[in-house]
Amino acid sequence: xxxxxxxxxxxxxxxxxxxxxxxxxxxxxxxxxxxxxxxxxxxxxxxxxxxxxxxxxxxxxxxxxxxxxxxxxxxxxxxxxxxxxxxxxxxxxxxxxxxxxxxxxxxxxxxxxxxxxxxxxxxxxxxxxxxxxxxxxxxxxxxxxxxxxxxxxxxxxxxxxxxxxxxxxxxxxxxxxxxxxxxxxxxxxxxxxxxxxxx
Amino acid sequence: xxxxxxxxxxxxxxxxxxxxxxxxxxxxxxxxxxxxxxxxxxxxxxxxxxxxxxxxxxxxxxxxxxxxxxxxxxxxxxxxxxxxxxxxxxxxxxxxxxxxxxxxxxxxxxxxxxxxxxxxxxxxxxxxxxxxxxxxxxxxxxxxxxxxxxxxxxxxxxxxxxxxxxxxxxxxxxxxxxxxxxxxxxxxxxxxxxxxxxxxxxxxxxxxxxxxxxxxxxxxxxxxxxxxxxxxxxxxxxxxxxxxxxxxxxxxxxxxxxxxxxxxxxxxxxxxxxxxxxxxxxxxxxxxxxxxxxxxxxxxxxxxxxxxxxxxxxxxxxxxxxxxxxxxxxxxxxxxxxxxxxxxxxxxxxxxxxxxxxxxxxxxxxxxxxxxxxxxxxxxxxxxxxxxxxxxxxxxxxxxxxxxxxxxxxxxxxxxxxxxxxxxxxxxxxxxxxxxxxxxxxxxxxxxxxxxxxxxxxxxxxxxxxxxxxxxxxxxxxxxxxxxxxxxxxxxxxxxxxxxxxxx
Numbered sequence: 001x002x003x004x005x006x007x008x009x010x011x012x013x014x015x016x017x018x019x020x021x022x023x024x025x026x027x028x029x030x031x032x033x034x035x036x037x038x039x040x041x042x043x044x045x046x047x048x049x050x051x052x053x054x055x056x057x058x059x060x061x062x063x064x065x066x067x068x069x070x071x072x073x074x075x076x077x078x079x080x081x082x083x084x085x086x087x088x089x090x091x092x093x094x095x096x097x098x099x100x101x102x103x104x105x106x107x108x109x110x111x112x113x114x115x116x117x118x119x120x121x122x123x124x125x126x127x128x129x130x131x132x133x134x135x136x137x138x139x140x141x142x143x144x145x146x147x148x149x150x151x152x153x154x155x156x157x158x159x160x161x162x163x164x165x166x167x168x169x170x171x172x173x174x175x176x177x178x179x180x181x182x183x184x185x186x187x188x189x190x191x192x193x194x195x196x197x198x199x
Numbered sequence: 200x201x202x203x204x205x206x207x208x209x210x211x212x213x214x215x216x217x218x219x220x221x222x223x224x225x226x227x228x229x230x231x232x233x234x235x236x237x238x239x240x241x242x243x244x245x246x247x248x249x250x251x252x253x254x255x256x257x258x259x260x261x262x263x264x265x266x267x268x269x270x271x272x273x274x275x276x277x278x279x280x281x282x283x284x285x286x287x288x289x290x291x292x293x294x295x296x297x298x299x300x301x302x303x304x305x306x307x308x309x310x311x312x313x314x315x316x317x318x319x320x321x322x323x324x325x326x327x328x329x330x331x332x333x334x335x336x337x338x339x340x341x342x343x344x345x346x347x348x349x350x351x352x353x354x355x356x357x358x359x360x361x362x363x364x365x366x367x368x369x370x371x372x373x374x375x376x377x378x379x380x381x382x383x384x385x386x387x388x389x390x391x392x393x394x395x396x397x398x399x400x401x402x403x404x405x406x407x408x409x410x411x412x413x414x415x416x417x418x419x420x421x422x423x424x425x426x427x428x429x430x431x432x433x434x435x436x437x438x439x440x441x442x443x444x445x446x447x448x449x450x451x452x453x454x455x456x457x458x459x460x461x462x463x464x465x466x467x468x469x470x471x472x473x474x475x476x477x478x479x480x481x482x483x484x485x486x487x488x489x490x491x492x493x494x495x496x497x498x499x500x501x502x503x504x505x506x507x508x509x510x511x512x513x514x515x516x517x518x519x520x521x522x523x524x525x526x527x528x529x530x531x532x533x534x535x536x537x538x539x540x541x542x543x544x545x546x547x548x549x550x551x552x553x554x555x556x557x558x559x560x561x562x563x564x565x566x567x568x569x570x571x572x573x574x575x576x577x578x579x580x581x582x583x584x585x586x587x588x589x590x591x592x593x594x595x596x597x598x599x600x601x602x603x604x605x606x607x608x609x610x611x612x613x614x615x616x617x618x619x620x621x622x623x624x625x626x627x628x629x630x631x632x633x634x635x636x637x638x639x640x641x642x643x644x645x646x647x648x649x650x651x652x653x654x655x656x657x658x659x660x661x662x663x664x665x666x667x668x669x670x671x672x673x674x675x676x677x678x679x680x681x682x683x684x685x686x687x688x689x690x691x692x693x694x695x696x697x698x699x700x701x702x703x
Contacts, residue, residue: 063583
């Protein structure tokens with residue numbers, strides 16, 4: 001009888017420990033699910049079979065005299081124009097490197113979403129860092145906006161104009177100067193492909 | 200002419216052009232009533248060629264009556280009032296008007312006027328003398344008295360204009376931006392406006408030296424933290440706009456413009472902390488440059504201190520662009536008003552948020568001749584310095600601009616109506632800055648700038664220096680360099696001319 005009781009007590013303790021362990025493991029697994037590393041991965045921007053393609057990127061220049069400097073880079077020619085647009089913008093966010101020649105887009109900027117309408121307007125939604133971390137000044141702001149607009153519209157025939165959204169909403173300006181209410185057409189005159197001064 | 204009497208009324212059958220003017224007619228009734236000064240609102244005002252006149256009146260059964268003898272005297276018509284027979288006879292260029300107490304009839308040149316408006320006979324009780332013996336409704340003036348006296352009569356709401364008197368349309372508008380309420384009044388003719396403030400501060404009165412005014416609205420449907428009501432008042436024949444204010448209002452400022460046809464009243468709340476910063480002395484200037492601008496110069500200038508509120512603009516070493524632009528704008532305003540006599544309106548007077556389109560709206564509503572937006576620059580290269588004058592560039596080619604004089608202009612296309620003038624002023628300003636600050640390069644550029652897009656007048660934005668260039672920032676923060684900037688801008692405005700009509 002004692003042995004039987006002792007055995008039952010042992011079984012209960014083991015069961016409890018097992019239960020606690022399982023619960024702990026479940027909790028751990030749950031919290032791991034919330035970590036970005038375990039989130040469902042974005043679909044790939046291109047397939048291994050997509051051919052490479054040269055694109056002309058427009059980066060903010062370090063000097064205000066010349067707002068944009070161009071540099072050729074490579075993307076993969078995905079059939080989806082949104083994927084190609086995203087590859088171009090990822091290049092832009094990474095920057096062109098050489099800090100003596102190039103400025104940068106605001107730190108922490110990420111692309112939330114891209115949608116290209118049938119009438120050639122690309123709606124590009126950035127996170128709020130694009131506006132909040134912008135250093136200001138009308139010329140750097142113009143450079144930021146046209147780096148995005150020119151890089152997309154110059155390389156993708158599906159895009160004629162670009163409407164920039166910030167944090168999912170329309171903003172009047174990015175940093176108090178450039179009008180974002182209307183979709184913007186590319187302007188090569190502010191880059192090293194055109195005259196530095198428009199007038 | 201046929202006269203036919205029948206059951207208390209006589210048909211009016213007089214031929215000729217004058218007959219049409221007497222279309223309305225009156226029946227006479229006997230009553231005892233007293234005339235009083237008009238206590239009811241709104242009072243009726245009769246504008247005669249000699250000046251305004253506020254008649255006494257009596258309200259009976261919802262109809263407002265005036266003393267006929269009083270009216271006849273004001274119109275300068277000879278009359279006979281026979282109390283024994285109860286017959287009033289009035290003579291005028293339009294004929295002879297007869298009113299018979301016992302008729303009851305009203306006849307003109309012996310022809311009866313068909314009755315559909317009542318005339319009252321009081322037997323002289325009203326008004327204490329003959330003035331109140333005969334009472335006529337207000338409509339009697341345009342229908343009968345005007346044609347009788349040969350005087351054209353026009354009625355605007357409760358105003359009767361008797362004679363060939365020039366009337367002036369009046370528009371009022373009110374709005375609030377950046378903590379300041381602005382009441383804008385627009386008159387079709389140049390006028391003088393004098394501001395009075397009640398000692399207790401609860402009322403601001405704008406006395407206008409012109410009458411009669413024909414207001415688009417008698418009262419604005421507007422209230423905010425500073426304003427309880429805005430109403431036009433000419434109840435005594437003198438034109439004024441009464442603004443009932445709250446204790447929030449610390450000071451009142453009148454900015455005339457557009458050849459004294461537009462006036463902006465700024466109701467400014469208690470002083471902002473920046474006031475202390477602005478106590479800095481105004482820039483010195485030689486006495487011989489003090490002069491009033493001629494009429495072909497800029498009369499109303501809108502200065503827009505860039506950024507504000509949460510939008511600080513660019514920043515470096517603890518200096519915020521929004522503060523620097525406000526200091527510059529306020530000093531610039533004082534100097535421009537003193538040296539040029541130009542009226543200057545600031546889009547914001549304190550540190551507060553203000554959307555770009557609201558800035559343009561302030562300039563549009565003020566009918567400004569020019570808008571200048573003040574900013575400080577930034578460069579990824581901290582060794583760069585200098586400045587840029589911007590004019591608007593469309594963000595898209597879009598459809599062709601509307602032709603000049605088109606009734607409707609899309610909001611973000613307003614700048615197109617003065618694109619050439621904007622560019623000319625931008626070049627004038629660049630040259631003045633380059634001359635005043637030769638150590639800095641200045642350029643004119645185009646950009647799709649929100650603050651300029653909706654401005655209906657020539658408008659430019661200027662960026663001064665680069666905030667992240669320590670040398671630029673030190674200089675811009677000091678009054679000596681600010682004076683040089685201010686001098687250059689004043690010279691550019693002195694040389695500017697308001698635009699004529701443009702082809703877009």
